[in-house]
Amino acid sequence: MPQYQYHVTMKTPLGPRNGHLLLSMRGARIYGTLRILGSSNTVSGRLLPDGSCTLAGKIQTLVRTIPYTADGRYDAASIELTIHGERNTMPLQGTSIP
Numbered sequence: 307m308p309q310y311q312y313h314v315t316m317k318t319p320l321g322p323r324n325g326h327l328l329l330s331m332r333g334a335r336i337y338g339t340l341r342i343l344g345s346s347n348t349v350s351g352r353l354l355p356d357g358s359c360t361l362a363g364k365i366q367t368l369v370r371t372i373p374y375t376a377d378g379r380y381d382a383a384s385i386e387l388t389i390h391g392e393r394n395t396m397p398l399q400g401t402s403i404p
Contacts, residue, residue, distance in 0.1 A: 307332055312385050314400030316342060327385065327400060336361060343367050351376075361387065 312327045325342030329349070336359060338349040343365060351361035361376040376398070378387035387398040 310380065310382060310385075311403040312380075312400035313403055314340075314342070314385065314398055316389065316396050316398040318396055319394055326403070327398075329380065329385075340365070359387075365391075 308331045310329045312329075314325050314327045316323050316325065323342055325340065327338060327340050327349070329336055329338040331353065334353045336349070336351045336353060340347045340349050340363065345366040347363050347365055349361050349363040351359055353359050358377065358379050363374060363376075365372045365374060372391045374389050374391045376387040376389045378385070378398075380386070383402050385398070385400045389396045389398055
């Protein structure tokens with residue numbers, strides 16, 4: 307089961323926030339953990355035939371829980387997602403952790 311780890315930056319309305327993303331693949335299914343905004347959150351989704359991916363999860367903040375969907379692309383070197391939350395759309399980019 308391939309695993310990918312990334313240092314990520316999510317551009318939020320209050321400025322950029324740094325974190326880590328761990329993704330594991332099982333066939334076309336994606337599972338993982340996003341650690342950002344002071345909490346660790348489960349991520350799941352799938353790899354699409356065109357090489358893009360869709361993910362879903364919840365981000366826990368100090369004030370509330372934000373359900374989201376995300377779409378984008380990743381490979382062994384980098385990840386680029388667009389996170390669609392209840393109120394905002396936030397880009398997330400990252401590079402692999404060696």
